[in-house]
Amino acid sequence: MILEVRDITKKFGGLQALTEVTFDLPQGQILGLIGPNGAGKTTLFNVLNGIYAPDAGRVIFRGEDITGLPSYEVARRGIARAYQVVRPLSDLTVQENVMVGACFGRECFSLTDAAKIAGEVLAQVGLADRAQQPAGSLNVAQKKRLELARALGARPYLLLLDEVLAGLNPSEITAMLDTIRQIRDRGTTILMIEHVMQAVMNVSHRVIVLDYGRLIAEGLPQEVANNPEVIEAYLGDPKIAERLMRG
Amino acid sequence: MKNRLRPGLWIPLAFVLIWGLAVLVLRQDTLRETTFTLLMFVGLASSLNILLGYTGYVSFGHIVFFGLGGYTGFYLLSQQGWPLYIAALAGGVLSAGLAWLLGLAVLRLRGAYFALATIGINEAARAFVSNFAPFGGATGLFVNFSAYDHYGGAGPALWLAFILLWIITLIILLTSFLVKHSRFGLGLLAIREDEDAAMVMGVKAPQAKTITFAISAFFPGIIGTLYFFKNGNVEPGDAFQLHMSIEALVMVMLGGQGTVLGPLVGAITYQGLRGYLLTSPLFKSLHLAVAGLFLLLIVLFVPAGAVGWVRGRFSGLRRFLE
Numbered sequence: 050m051i052l053e054v055r056d057i058t059k060k061f062g063g064l065q066a067l068t069e070v071t072f073d074l075p076q077g078q079i080l081g082l083i084g085p086n087g088a089g090k091t092t093l094f095n096v097l098n099g100i101y102a103p104d105a106g107r108v109i110f111r112g113e114d115i116t117g118l119p120s121y122e123v124a125r126r127g128i129a130r131a132y133q134v135v136r137p138l139s140d141l142t143v144q145e146n147v148m149v150g151a152c153f154g155r156e157c158f159s160l161t162d163a164a165k166i167a168g169e170v171l172a173q174v175g176l177a178d179r180a181q182q183p184a185g186s187l188n189v190a191q192k193k194r195l196e197l198a199r200a201l202g203a204r205p206y207l208l209l210l211d212e213v214l215a216g217l218n219p220s221e222i223t224a225m226l227d228t229i230r231q232i233r234d235r236g237t238t239i240l241m242i243e244h245v246m247q248a249v250m251n252v253s254h255r256v257i258v259l260d261y262g263r264l265i266a267e268g269l270p271q272e273v274a275n276n277p278e279v280i281e282a283y284l285g286d287p288k289i290a291e292r293l294m295r296g
Numbered sequence: 297m298k299n300r301l302r303p304g305l306w307i308p309l310a311f312v313l314i315w316g317l318a319v320l321v322l323r324q325d326t327l328r329e330t331t332f333t334l335l336m337f338v339g340l341a342s343s344l345n346i347l348l349g350y351t352g353y354v355s356f357g358h359i360v361f362f363g364l365g366g367y368t369g370f371y372l373l374s375q376q377g378w379p380l381y382i383a384a385l386a387g388g389v390l391s392a393g394l395a396w397l398l399g400l401a402v403l404r405l406r407g408a409y410f411a412l413a414t415i416g417i418n419e420a421a422r423a424f425v426s427n428f429a430p431f432g433g434a435t436g437l438f439v440n441f442s443a444y445d446h447y448g449g450a451g452p453a454l455w456l457a458f459i460l461l462w463i464i465t466l467i468i469l470l471t472s473f474l475v476k477h478s479r480f481g482l483g484l485l486a487i488r489e490d491e492d493a494a495m496v497m498g499v500k501a502p503q504a505k506t507i508t509f510a511i512s513a514f515f516p517g518i519i520g521t522l523y524f525f526k527n528g529n530v531e532p533g534d535a536f537q538l539h540m541s542i543e544a545l546v547m548v549m550l551g552g553q554g555t556v557l558g559p560l561v562g563a564i565t566y567q568g569l570r571g572y573l574l575t576s577p578l579f580k581s582l583h584l585a586v587a588g589l590f591l592l593l594i595v596l597f598v599p600a601g602a603v604g605w606v607r608g609r610f611s612g613l614r615r616f617l618e
Contacts, residue, residue, distance in 0.1 A: 124498030153498030
């Protein structure tokens, strides 16, 4: 297991954001994390990569307890993250953005090596010809790709993808999914939050479902899609349920 | 590394080098004095820029490191008989150490709160020194004239102070360039753009900010010692002038924050302008108001400063102006 999450509980004042969330993620798999809005998915990511310390529970990454470590320590152990709301370092070039990931991520590359890696990663996500532009000048789809490139530059063992498909048009989604599959084929484990159901059902080996901070289902995409509790969590809407099943 | 040969480095260095050499060759006292003041502000603005320009943290009270470092260095050389070189270095080390300790506390604050805290520190230091007997309290300290004899008399001592300041300014510009083009500096720029995202990418922000604060405080401590040595006395009113902090900020913003050349351009331009304002009958009591107006206009219309603006407009010049 590359990641073991045990009984993670997190409260914000009176709001129970996460309740005893437990799951395992084997090396080399893509695990989909789905759930209605406000279910606690992004909070779970924030706990995993050290932005919040959980109130209870443990996060074990590659056999090491990383619960409550600051986010830069988590990054150095090999977890990288692409944000849902893009956060480019706007005044730096696209290349420099990726170099930050490479320089300070798991392998702590030198500037020269980081520049080389940035070149490779930008080619992989299709931003090679934009390398010298300021990151702030990219459009939304490109910024999403930059988020991904920055995370990949760190050469992580585990990649946390927070809705990288949101806001993209169908052809951009197809291109992004191809990129995600390529990343998996190179041996990187992926945990992804996604609302585009067809996409999750397509690329994930397994899916877990959060609802009101609790894990309500876990299994193969098809099993989860047919789980009555999951269907109910999605508002009991027959259309969404149908779409889930077709997944 | 090929970095060392970049025009962005040698343009500012060559400029200051030739300028200092010219002053040494001409050997005029008035020219030396004006150059001393200019180089002092180039050094102070460049030091401030290492914090402000690269990490985006605005220190309004940066002059506290000039004052306290200068006081310490001056105390050591005038009361304890330390040689100037060691005393100046000690002043710098004290400033850096103080910044380190302060940084652990106040660098948790962001934006306006950090800026406010730095103003508070400057005022606290002034109050402390005004009541601290070994530093002479409110009247300050004087150097015994015989102390200059070690350096061949008062005249040569002034030239020595000038040469040391000149060398320190060159070192500051070099440091500024090296920080900007290092892995460490890339981390600082990431902090400036988005501190939380930088931390998620693995930048050890608390540590990096503290180190940067210490570096940017070290040089003003040395400059302070040289300045007060040249003046022959130090008193709280001279050492902790809040308006000098603000003027240094204007210089950095005017020239271009986050560039190596910017503070140099900004310091010279601002000092030139200030010289004009102070001697013109109309503006002579208004020069600070003009500085404030400048700051406002820059922030509103040219937030990148002169060098930043040129870099943005003419991408071909980017290689030469850093």
